[in-house]
Amino acid sequence: MTRYVGIDPSTKTGIVALSPSGRTLDAREIEGKGEDPRRMYSIIQAVSRAIQPDDIICIEGFGFASQSGFLLGGIGWGVRMELYRRGIPYQEVSPNGLKKFTGAGGTASKAEVAVETFKRWGFQCKSDNVTDAYVLAQIARAMHKDIKITKFQQEVINVIRNPQTKSKKKKENKTR
Template identity: 50%
Template sequence: MRFIGLDPSTKTGFVALDEDGQVLKAKELKGVGSADPVRMITMIDDIAAHIQKEDIIVIEGFGFATQQGIQLGGIGWGIRMALTRRGFKYIEASPSQVKKFATGKGNTKKEDMILPLFRHWGFEHSSDNVRDAYVLAQIAKGLKTVDTNILTNEFTTYQLEVLAAINNPPIKKKKAK
């Protein structure tokens, strides 16, 4: 079993951890060439080729405040469709849950996640996409291995809150017409 973190973007972050949380693979997947849709197709195919049968996959949810919404939506949905087509299940974590899991605050800037990642896990990488994917892989590990009702030395209170929120998402109320 591996724990996979995917941060969908024009350069998608991919991290695979083993059962002990050791990094097996940490890289940016970019696709072939520079012209879309070929670049997007080859990147999505590459992502799917990295996934194995027993993987626990956590993918970052859509960021709705981005200026590249259409392109990132296409990539994000393309990855989800490729995984689903191949029979893989995945769990989504919102961008704010990723930030909170790493830092304790859901509105942290990308550059302010570097030091907390190193302090928590000793992980460093030059790509913010790979750093986010690393946190997503740690979330996957936590979802599989931790009882969120029990405080452990491995996870902080705010990390347990994120895991509990992913396991038990709030019920959305329907809007009145």
């Protein structure tokens, strides 16, 4: 059976798997064991064990305001490399896109995302990471199933499918 999986890579990684009908099959938070790099490795391996070959995956993109960007980047890239190694494709979803998909808006707080997630899908969890992973799984499902979605949700999917590339500004040669 195809599962729709959301992954929020972090020091406490959220992972959620949904059935084609949207039923929650798995929802958990993965914490690493020990000191880094062992802790990072244990998170990456636990995520890998939770993933099945036919899963359709959305993973949260990197945020730029994080205080622990290096550590989170290491976990995030480690998960992505493990998926790549196994030949499992994934879609990248920006943090703002995740928030917008709930109806809370791109600049919403974690609490606002949790409220909108409960109102829209009836899902509730104490962990913000698992809540985010749930939304990511719903995005994966909406991208591959013919289900009713809102205009703003379709906008999020359109951005994922057709990402805008930023053009590099040409540097002027200044000679004296």
